[in-house]
Amino acid sequence: MTETTVTPERPLVVESGELKPGFIGQNVPRKEDKRLVQGEGVFFDDVKRHEMGYVQFVRSPYAHARIKSVDVSKALELDGVYGTLTGDEVAILTDPFFELSTPPGANIKDYALAVGRVRHVGDPVAAVVARTRELARDAAELVEVEYDPLPHVLDGEESLKDEVVLHEEAGSNTVWSGVFDWGDFDAALADADHVVRIERLHFDRFSSTPLECSGCLVEFNRGTGQWTIHGNHQMPGVGAIWMAPALRVGIDKLRFVSQDIGGGFGNKITLHPQYTACCLLARKLNRPVQWTEWRTDQHTANTHGNERTFLDVTVPVKADGTMLGFSVRAIDDCGAFPRYEPLGCIIWAQVTPGCYRWRNVRVDFTQVCTNKSPVAPNRGYSRMQHLWLTERIVDIVASELGMDPIEVRKKNYVKHEEFPYETPNGCIYDSGDYARCLDIALDLIGYDSLEEKRRDAESRGKLFGIGIGSTLDSGTNNFGQSMILNPELQFSGNNEVATVKLDIFGEVVVTLGTVPQGQGHETTASQVVAEILGCTPDDVNVRAGHDTYWNSTAGFSGTYASQFAVTGLGAVKGAADKLAGEMKQLAAAVFGASPDDIELVESLARIKGNPEAALPFMALGAILNANNAGLPPELDITLNVRHVYRPAFEKPDLERKFGNLTLTYATQIHACAVEIDPETGVYEIVDYAAVDDCGNRIHPQIVEGQVHGATAQALGAATHEIFTYDEEGNLLTPNFYDYHVPHALDMPPMKTGFIESESPFTPLGAKGMGEGGGAGIHAVCAALQNAVGRRGEGPIVWRSCNPYEGVWELLQKPDETRKLVSVESR
């Protein structure tokens, strides 16, 4: 805690030259910062409208109950209350949101408010709108709801028995199930010298809990029937696909606007139920309505990350430590409503073998509902849980067979010379060098003096362990993977949009389809545009935020799934290239030259080799926009171009569940050293390093910031962040008192390093990388395992979250977890 090392002044390894010409690859000042450090950002809760009303949801105190009656009359009598909305009204005014899954999940009926039944504590049953926030809360307490409690189920495995069924229409708690079988697992098993079996592993519930809660201000235009939603939805394209049919309107009736968003991390992808309720209220009450989620509401009833149980993990291993693959039964607990979640049943397959050359993998995957908060994408979505499994496999196998986990990793990693590498299920790992990243990480934590450190710790009565977490941040989805889930779904490929124009006074204006939440899109877009147009980032005005009425959105617009550097900047590059071409055509027409003779430099369009013949951008903008008489009629340009970036994807082979599911694979290799006090289970992370490889870095400082932040979230999840429930289904960590997220004093010293393995598949050689922090969970688990276990002895770290008391339990009762693992050697 006393020493923090940021990136070494000189990078340890650079693939493609340290000093690059132009703006791409430089740490230019962030455009967003000036407003944000002055408190001049505009977040949704800062937007106000005359006579707006504040929304308060009335929420269920029961995990599962029939709603007998909802009486809003006393609330309506309160002075200052504008109106209410109940589930019965919602059932009349809207259709259920469409479901992604095939049956049984397809038959679930999900509405903006609970209809007839509540399915988790916090499930909204009614909404009240009042003149002030305080009055709305008062009024919500006056809504009388009569419940008839039902038995509930909180555990995924229990829920599979269907003794308590949440969704009667579905007839089962199973949302979706499927078997994925690649290579020849039975042959691998027969070929193995050792078979390691792990009975159970469990990835715990947590969430990245963005500091800004969810919310919106919704205006309804009675004349046009159009809603404007000033909110913080991070994937409005998909939000509108959910909402418009439910509201029975065309998709253009929903306008999503956001400027600044206070963190998203995936938790703001499934806001459509709350937003739909607000749309109904704005229309019903004929006034703008404002909803700001309370922190307790976010924890109890917004979204959590997936909770996943892995059963019967079986790993065939050769005598030299080569692993041939694995098989597993995975049970994914998605809480009360699946919403986006069925996609999580497939998305892990983007990283099927993790970082390893495993060719034989069989996964029996089932997603199931329970009476807990719904889940949704959470930084590292679905791949994080799966990669945690692959990393636990490596560490447990190494520990049980008495091998060095670092050597086992290096033996099994995909090798640098094998890229592009096709996984057993047809995904193409684009580029990387995992072993090199691992070496850098080990170097950063001083692995050479490991034994000395261990002896020193032991001399102080501490247990010492070192652990590695290897992850891939797969980015730029091929949405065709949704068809593996449900062949009826009409989603495939991907797209993103940008527009770039040269305005009348020569101003370069960029609009994005993305929905930034702190990733610096304005800055990096300006770097790319400046480089192409021959001006500076200061000359480029990137409009802040997102507005679906800017005509720069497409079906998959949003900020999610580690893709901006590819899709967002791919669109920006495409649009800027087109604009540069048009500017050259215009200058050529003016000079009577060929466009090929024109170059764009120093905010001028000039004839190559003749600096005197130059037109400033202002002249180009003015000529086309306002002084265009006499231009040749065949000059077909607008200086306002829109580009849709569309990566080259094919639809996957649904029968084999085979195909390329994502375009890029950034690498993160983390290394961590822990010291445990065996008396108490209290442990400290004494050294930590994170090495990132995301191809060409557009803005290294922003990349490193993402590494820091993702790591902090992972360390919180590894050590103390967990959503636990009591027997009645009450969340025990409903706010930041009980749900402790890392503070400045909690963070260990952090060292970072990087390499750049250019992606051969992307416009700028870059890869998305914001979600890679899951490596921190794997690294901490590995370090704890290394500290407490030995070959055939000691406890097994079997959960992803290991708070101090959990480690103490492991040490007190080693046999309880030891029995989870067995080794058959032939």
Next chain:
Amino acid sequence: MDPVSRKTITVDVNGERYERELDARRLLIHFIRDDLDLTGSHIGCDTGNCGACSVLVDGTLVKSCMMLAVQADGAKIETVEGLAADGELNGLQQAFSDHHALQCGYCTPGMLMSATALLRENKSPSEDEIRKGIQGNICRCTGYVNIVEAIRAAAQ
């Protein structure tokens, strides 16, 4: 006092005098954000844990979601909007930008106010003192690494 009784208060915020009538139960943060429309200070937790609403009240660092507006009657309040003079960022703000100490920017105003309070009391804090100084402020984006760097740089 009846929680919904009305009361008139006078405060000085960033050198500007405001007199407003409000519900006695109104939180200081809601008064600042909703009544005065100074939306730089944010709300992240409702329970006094996250520090996004941190302001200075008569020079003391306060989480303004933990204080009623009526308790600030007559006080001098400083918020993030008062840090820059004539649109020029102060040294601390500039250091936050230079060191990439913010991503989404939601915690930043509170973080800046905590750092301001720290640096007024301790002109050259150690890293440990900086971390203690901002331990009441949660950031979910940065892992604090660059925030600590920025405060250290601003102190120098």
